[in-house]
Amino acid sequence: MNSHSYERRQRHGRGRSRRRGGRGRFQDQRERAQTPKQKTFWQRIVAFFAGNGGQRKPASQGRNGQQQQQQRERDREPRPQRKPESVEVTSPRLYVGNLSFDATESDLFELFNGVGHVQNAEVVSYRHNQRSKGFAFVSMQTIDEAKRAVEELHDKEFLGRKLVVSGAKSSEHEHSRE
16 A cells, blocks of 8 residues: 555544545434445345346436436337438449448459459448448449449349449539538
């Protein structure tokens, strides 16, 4: 134990509360008898596995109303599926969405090579754990090949998911929207 923590403990003295308004260790006996005694860890474990005779304790209120929010989410109707924005093919670069998390760049390379010559295939992933984000970019040789790839591969099943293939938004497209 270092001297710093030892000094801090000694400053409060024996049996004195650290909190200014607190009563400390010696509470009034009547008050202690009124408050329900909290179960120990092992008592809670035994009660959990015993099952409380089929009775279920109401769920405790979570932080910031989490319990209510979760209930609302369960009661809410399912959200309508949003159709992906179709972007016109104006460059050889294509966006590939709804991609399986198991898909690799070589898988995409092989798939798109069946349509035309692929220059580059890049699966977008998180930096910290290298897990796929579920979309990729594929660069074809020409714009015509890119258009043909969109026609043939859009809504095609690939590794258990229907692909979304469209033209990739370019930086010019972003500036024109602002």
